[in-house]
Amino acid sequence: MNLKISPSVGVARLGNSQKQFCLSPDTIGGLPFEADQFGNKLGPVKNFKDDESQVRRQGQVFKIVDENGNEITIDSPNIESMEWTVHLANKKAAWYQFSELKGNLLFGPENSYENQDVDLRNPSVKDEARQALIVDPGPRTVSGAKQSISFDKNNVPNGYPAQFPSDYVFEKNGTLRLRTPDDPKGVKYGTEILTLGDLKTDDDGRLIVLGGYGHAGGDEPLTSYGGSNTWHDDISDGPVYCTITFKDNTEPITLNAWVIVGSPDFAPEIVNISNLSDTMFDVGVRCFNLVPEMCKDGQFDKSYKVNYQRDILPIVKRFAAYQWVANVQSMMTFSANVFDLSDPSDDNKANRQNYFAYFRRPNDKSDTSSNQPQSELFKKDGDNMFPMMPLNSGSNSVSNVNIVKFLALNDTQYFMLEQWANGDFENNTDYQPFTISKEDQASVGNCVGLPMCPGIEVTWSLQNPNIYETSYIIADQKGLGGYNKTGLTPSRDETEGGGCQPGDLTKRMACPWQADFFQCTVQPVNFTNPDFNKANVTTIDTVRTTTNKTWTNPDEKSLHEIVQSKTEENTRIYENSHKEPLPPTYYSYWWPPQSPWDVLNGETTLEGQMHSHLPSGQQVNYARGINSFVQMVEHWSAMAFIRNVNSQDKGFPYFTETERTHELFSFKELGIGQVTGNDADNETTVPIFYIDEDLKSIGEKSEKARKLVAFLERRTFKKIKISSEGLGLPRSGTRMRR
Numbered sequence: 001m002n003l004k005i006s007p008s009v010g011v012a013r014l015g016n017s018q019k020q021f022c023l024s025p026d027t028i029g030g031l032p033f034e035a036d037q038f039g040n041k042l043g044p045v046k047n048f049k050d051d052e053s054q055v056r057r058q059g060q061v062f063k064i065v066d067e068n069g070n071e072i073t074i075d076s077p078n079i080e081s082m083e084w085t086v087h088l089a090n091k092k093a094a095w096y097q098f099s100e101l102k103g104n105l106l107f108g109p110e111n112s113y114e115n116q117d118v119d120l121r122n123p124s125v126k127d128e129a130r131q132a133l134i135v136d137p138g139p140r141t142v143s144g145a146k147q148s149i150s151f152d153k154n155n156v157p158n159g160y161p162a163q164f165p166s167d168y169v170f171e172k173n174g175t176l177r178l179r180t181p182d183d184p185k186g187v188k189y190g191t192e193i194l195t196l197g198d199l200k201t202d203d204d205g206r207l208i209v210l211g212g213y214g215h216a217g218g219d220e221p222l223t224s225y226g227g228s229n230t231w232h233d234d235i236s237d238g239p240v241y242c243t244i245t246f247k248d249n250t251e252p253i254t255l256n257a258w259v260i261v262g263s264p265d266f267a268p269e270i271v272n273i274s275n276l277s278d279t280m281f282d283v284g285v286r287c288f289n290l291v292p293e294m295c296k297d298g299q300f301d302k303s304y305k306v307n308y309q310r311d312i313l314p315i316v317k318r319f320a321a322y323q324w325v326a327n328v329q330s331m332m333t334f335s336a337n338v339f340d341l342s343d344p345s346d347d348n349k350a351n352r353q354n355y356f357a358y359f360r361r362p363n364d365k366s367d368t369s370s371n372q373p374q375s376e377l378f379k380k381d382g383d384n385m386f387p388m389m390p391l392n393s394g395s396n397s398v399s400n401v402n403i404v405k406f407l408a409l410n411d412t413q414y415f416m417l418e419q420w421a422n423g424d425f426e427n428n429t430d431y432q433p434f435t436i437s438k439e440d441q442a443s444v445g446n447c448v449g450l451p452m453c454p455g456i457e458v459t460w461s462l463q464n465p466n467i468y469e470t471s472y473i474i475a476d477q478k479g480l481g482g483y484n485k486t487g488l489t490p491s492r493d494e495t496e497g498g499g500c501q502p503g504d505l506t507k508r509m510a511c512p513w514q515a516d517f518f519q520c521t522v523q524p525v526n527f528t529n530p531d532f533n534k535a536n537v538t539t540i541d542t543v544r545t546t547t548n549k550t551w552t553n554p555d556e557k558s559l560h561e562i563v564q565s566k567t568e569e570n571t572r573i574y575e576n577s578h579k580e581p582l583p584p585t586y587y588s589y590w591w592p593p594q595s596p597w598d599v600l601n602g603e604t605t606l607e608g609q610m611h612s613h614l615p616s617g618q619q620v621n622y623a624r625g626i627n628s629f630v631q632m633v634e635h636w637s638a639m640a641f642i643r644n645v646n647s648q649d650k651g652f653p654y655f656t657e658t659e660r661t662h663e664l665f666s667f668k669e670l671g672i673g674q675v676t677g678n679d680a681d682n683e684t685t686v687p688i689f690y691i692d693e694d695l696k697s698i699g700e701k702s703e704k705a706r707k708l709v710a711f712l713e714r715r716t717f718k719k720i721k722i723s724s725e726g727l728g729l730p731r732s733g734t735r736m737r738r
Contacts, residue, residue, distance in 0.1 A: 002067040005242055005257035007060075007443040008472045009280075011457065012197070012261045014214040014234065014513075015057035016637050017050040021210055024060045027438070028445035029271045032058050038146045039200045039208035048264075048641045052711040053661040053704065055214070055264055055637045059200070060443065062207040062240055062257060069437060072244075074145065074205030080245040084207040086259065087139040088151055088196045088236040089503035092511040093121050093165075094133035094490035097227045098454045101395060101402035103508075105495050106365050106464055111402065113493075121227045121511065124174025130490040132176050134503065135193055135232055136163040139484070142199045142207070152195040161487040165193050170219045170230045187230075189720040190217030190512070190633060196236045197261065211236060211261030216512030216633055221721035225515040225629060225730060233512040236261045237458075238502030239476050258474040260505055262457035263513050263594075265446060267642035270321045270593040270655070271314075273390045274410055277445035279462055281436065282412040284471030291434060300415045305424050307431040308342050311416045315409070316341065319390070324655035325599060325622070325642060326592035330387045334358070342427040349423050356421035360388045362408040370530040375405045377527035377586055393588040395451040395460065397525040397533055397581075398731045400554070405525050405533065406588070407451055440472050448591045456516060456594040459508045464495045467504075475499040518623065518632040519730040521597050524585035534733060535559050537580040551582055580733045596622040596642055602656025611662035611701065613687070621737060622657075625665035625689035629727065630720045635691065638664045663705035666692045 011024060022045050023033040034042035039059060049055055064072040064082065074082050096103060102116040109115070122133055137151040138160035149155060156162040168176045169183050186192045193215055200208040212234025219230040240257040284290030286298050294304045306312065320335035322328050339351040361373040374394050378385040394404035409417065419425055452460040461467055469475040477499030483489065494500045510516045526533055535551040551560040559582060589597060599622045601614040614620060623639065626632050640660030644653045667689055671682030692698055699709035729735065 003064055003072060003244065003253065003255060005062055005240060005255045006065045006437060006439045007062070008257050008440045009474060010060035010062055010209065010240070010257065010259045010443045011447055012060040012209050012211045012259060013058035013264050014211050014261065015055040015264065016214045017052070017054040017056045018213075019050045019052075019054075021057040021059050022048070023208070024058050025268060025442060025446060026061075027442050028275065028277065029269050030442070030446075031268060035059070035208075039202040039206070041202075047659065049637070049659050049661075051704075052707045053637070053659075053663070054711060057197075057210050057213070058264070059208040059210040060259055061202075062209065062242070062259075064242060064244065064255070065437075065439075078247050078250075080247045081143055082205050083141060083143040083243045083245075084199065084201070085139050085141045085241040085243070086199055086207070086209055087238040087502045088137065088209075088211075088259070088261065089238055089488055089501070090135035090193075090196065090232065090234065090236045091133075091488065091490065091501075091503035091507035092227065092235070092509065093135075093230075093232050094130050095507040096120055097224070098459075098508055098510060100399045100453055101404065101460065102399075103493075104402070104460050104464075105466075105493075106460070107402055108366075108368075116401065122174065122229050124229075125176050129176055131487055132163055132168055134163050134488050134490055135165060135196060135234070135236070136488050136502070137196055138162045140199050142201050143205070145201055145203050145205050148198060148200045150195055150198045160484070163487065165232045174229060186716065187217035187718065188219045189221065189718050190231075191215040191715070191717050192217050193232045193234050196234055207240070207242070209240070209259045209261075214263075214513075214636060216514065217718070221723045222630065222727060223723040223725070225510065225519045225727055227511045231511055234261075235263070235506050235509060235513050236503065237505040239474075239478065239500075256476055256478075258476075258500075258505070260444075260447075260457055262447065262506075263517060264636075265594060266639055267325050267593050267596055267655070268446060269644050269647075270325055270642065271318050271445065272448050272450070272591060272593050273315065273318045273322075273392070273407070274413065274450035275445045276447035276449040276458065276462065277441040278410055278413060279449035280444060280468075280472050281434070281441075282410040283463060283465050283468060284436070285412045287465035288468070288471045290436070290471040295412070295415075302419075303424070304419060305426055306416045306419045308344075308420065308425050308427040309429050310431045310433070312341070312420050312425070315413065315417070321653075321655075322592060324653075325596035326589045327598045327619075328391050328589065331389065331391050334389055344423055344425055344427060346423065349421075352421045352423070356417055358386065358389050359414065359417060360406060360408045362411050362414055363404060370403050372404075372530070374408050375403065375527075375530040377406060377525075387586070391588065393451055393453070393523040393525055393590050395453045397523050397588065398453060400532055400534065403530065403533055404451075405527065405530075410450060436472055444472075448594055451590065453520070453590070454508050454510065454516070456591055457509075458505050461495050461505065461508060466495050466497045467500055474505070477501050512633055514632045514636055515629065517595050517636065518626065518629050519732070520590045521592075521595050521623070521732075523588050523590060523732050524581045524734065525588045526582040526584070527586050528584055529559070529582055532559065532582045534579045535582045536577065538577045551580070578729055580729070598622070599640070599642055600656045602645065602658055603662075607702070608662070612660070613662075613667040613689075616656075623737070624687075625691060627690060630722065631691060633720060634717060635664060637661070661708060663698060663701045663708055664691060665689050 032045040096118045099118045103113040197211040216233040222228045237260045243254045245252045285295045363372040363374045390407045392407035394406045396404045447457040494504045603612045638661035640657035643658045646654040669685035673682035699706045
């Protein structure tokens with residue numbers, strides 16, 4: 001009997017509720033599930049937050065299935081026991097700063113971190129001492145029914161060299177030393193990392209992995225959106241093992257899988273155009289002969305027939321769903337029934353090929369030239385133009401190395417769409433599914449697959465076949481490096497081969513994790529110069545008007561200069577130099593299903609509208625009221641969950657904000673005249689949402705607000721400082737949040 005852990009890669013999610021948790025969806029675009037205290041699955045989730053307005057952690061269920069998909073539990077015949085072991089870790093503080101696509105070896109060995117001179121995080125900590133930068137509680141084991149254990153300092157396995165940031169103090173020169181009883185407890189800013197989560201087993205001995213509480217903290221003021229020195233957070237990942245003992249004296253077996261602990265998915269029913277399952281499927285198809293009749297040894301077979309229902313329609317539906325979390329009107333055209341997309345006839349071929357012609361081809365990573373398909377924005381025909389699909393930022397619309405300006409489908413998605421356009425498809429609802437189980441696809445299918453800059457849950461390392469044992473199976477380094485005795489290695493690059501250690505899949509992500517959520521939402525992308533995303537900008541301002549802006553490349557050669565007015569005599573001049581997207585630019589989004597931007601207010605009650613200050617149905621900025629990165633670190637749980645409130649009718653979805661913590665925010669209307677100095681302009685106002693620092697005034701708003709304030713008052717959180725030099729501009733090049 002062939003057994004496996006399902007899913008092969010599971011995804012749990014952070015939450016700061018100390019009271020309740022829920023369970024991860026088991027379908028792509030599905031809702032999480034309610035659970036009892038032991039993790040037994042109940043119905044679809046009712047609320048994403050508890051009564052104190054704190055986000056519930058989302059646990060990933062792992063189970064054992066046979067080759068036919070039938071589940072095996074601790075009560076199955078011939079099963080003596082199931083022992084689960086999980087090893088979570090966070091390696092972010094010991095890894096390199098994220099630098100878009102630098103370090104991605106799919107671009108060749110010359111693109112390694114060392115060759116690209118990418119800085120380490122915490123560079124003052126040297127050599128073997130860097131192991132102490134890893135949050136590594138060691139492995140934890142549970143077996144039987146209704147059991148639990150935590151990943152904290154109180155239960156480290158005997159002999160394992162666990163590492164917790166709380167054991168160390170950063171000296172003024174940036175080096176580490178062991179903490180003494182005389183040192184102040186905790187971190188100076190934010191919240192100390194004391195655990196990476198919990199393991200539980202339900203009534204049937206299934207495993208539930210729960211991650212951390214969304215904490216982040218450090219000893220130095222924040223200096224960067226991507227990775228400030230001394231800072232840690234409680235994102236994690238690692239291997240999952242199950243040792244099964246049989247009653248008939250058959251030799252015990254040990255199975256393995258992997259778990260990723262990501263940030264919350266605030267729009268779980270909306271699926272990314274290229275999700276992480278699509279990424280893994282693409283790697284499996286091209287590199288592991290997952291579907292040999294489609295692609296063998298890296299060569300696609302042009303005679304392969306795709307299935308419209310299985311391979312094409314899901315992409316079309318995802319275009320339509322983006323309207324609820326982003327304003328991409330042109331993409332809506334590609335989900336409209338302007339012709340019958342399911343018709344394979346030759347009479348319909350011209351329509352299909354015209355449709356396909358609007359999709360940009362994926363870049364060839366082996367081609368080092370910058371003038372590649374993903375630098376193209378518009379499909380042009382004379383004076384006619386239309387943005388090509390999909391209309392999102394690519395995986396590097398930020399820096400000038402390894403430029404990937406706009407999103408393309410991955411290679412396998414693009415091939416299947418091309419086959420459809422050529423008529424090599426069938427429209428059969430009773431189709432043969434691929435060999436990857438729905439459960440294996442579902443867990444990762446609710447994560448970002450593209451773009452990856454670095455991404456949300458994981459990054460471009462998941463596109464590299466070297467980290468896989470085979471399709472959808474992460475290669476595990478256990479037994480190769482002996483880390484169960486020595487602890488984890490801070491410096492090894494698993495994309496070179498040799499298997500993954502705990503923490504390897506998430507170490508390239510922003511630290512603290514809230515950086516991507518706040519700063520990577522929209523992106524103005526240059527669409528005329530394939531060699532540049534950003535340029536050095538010198539802005540000379542008078543008191544009232546901009547005199548000129550000059551864009552130069554790194555060699556100080558002028559790219560643009562715009563003179564907007566003449567400087568008046570005796571007028572003060574302000575000069576500012578920084579990096580900015582090279583104009584002309586196009587307004588693009590990063591990953592709106594994970595980090596929404598344009599959403600509908602869903603409050604339909606008097607009380608709800610009094611607290612939201614908005615009528616129901618008004619489209620608003622999702623993160624309104626969170627006006628700084630520091631506020632996002634502290635109050636990320638106040639954000640709304642975007643939910644289909646007409647889910648019973650699959651033909652007419654209606655997604656609105658739900659459970660936004662309106663009570664945290666204050667509201668004012670600002671007269672335009674207060675900016676222009678012209679009182680006549682005050683007949684027009686703009687809405688301003690902000691957080692009132694006075695907790696007492698917040699608590700007076702309602703009973704719900706009182707409970708929120710009670711939570712805020714008893715938690716351990718220390719106000720965060722920003723470096724005196726500031727954080728600089730976000731990667732989008734602008735602080736303007738429209």
